[in-house]
């Protein structure tokens with residue numbers, strides 16, 4: 001049986017959520033803060049990040065913001081140094097920032113530029129964020145990494161003609177999330193001895209700017225799986241793609 005629990009130690013956990021100025025990332029930040037975590041909202045537009053953090057503080061949350069731009073991989077090491085200087089510790093890293101492009105599509109027509117740009121953010125830059133923040137995360141007594149992925153990244157689902165999203169043949173987006181899931185599995189194995197739990201979370205089809213608000217779920221529902229995995233206390237699941245239905 002899988003069990004989830006919020007941390008019970010007196011240590012106030014510190015979380016970083018990338019792409020947290022809006023959408024699912026903002027709601028993940030709110031739910032983590034409501035669970036007693038000091039949450040730091042990462043945003044590529046520093047003003048939008050601070051505005052979002054201010055909104056959460058007005059609700060009584062312990063929230064701050066930091067500038068993190070996945071479009072500038074060279075800046076990420078500096079962002080990690082800045083984070084450590086300001087906050088001193090990191091227990092939970094939620095890799096939420098992601099894009100989907102209109103000119104992505106099936107393999108025969110997708111814009112190669114769109115495929116490359118989608119991989120840049122959803123996979124390469126996410127890998128770079130992990131590498132930049134891992135040294136600090138390793139100093140946590142119970143580190144957690146949650147990669148916000150998607151069912152669209154499942155090879156099994158993509159191979160099933162009866163799958164509900166079988167028409168969603170976005171070679172850039174789907175393949176970038178499949179690569180992200182591979183990263184989760186390899187990282188989970190690598191970090192197991194250090195006690196850091198690594199999982200992928202599928203928010204489900206959620207109404208946000210990413211899909212022109214066509215999703216069936218609210219961001220509150222979409223944030224549920226990432227938040228559960230971020231607050232995981234037991235030594236499993238680990239290296240899974242987890243959905244909260």
Ligand SMILES: NC(=O)c1ccc[n+]([C@@H]2O[C@H](COP(=O)([O-])OP(=O)(O)OC[C@H]3O[C@@H](n4cnc5c(N)ncnc54)[C@H](OP(=O)(O)O)[C@@H]3O)[C@@H](O)[C@H]2O)c1
Nearest residue numbers: 019023024044069070071096097098150205206208209210
């Ligand atoms: N919505 C769904 O149905 C669904 C389903 C499965 C998985 N997901 C995943 O959930 C995550 C959040 O998506 P969402 O639906 O909440 O979309 P969203 O509302 O468009 O939010 C995406 C967030 O990522 C940020 N971002 C994009 N590129 C960035 C970059 N280069 N550097 C820093 N931040 C960047 C955006 O910042 P800006 O505001 O500056 O653009 C925004 O804060 C994504 O990884 C997405 O793939 C979504």
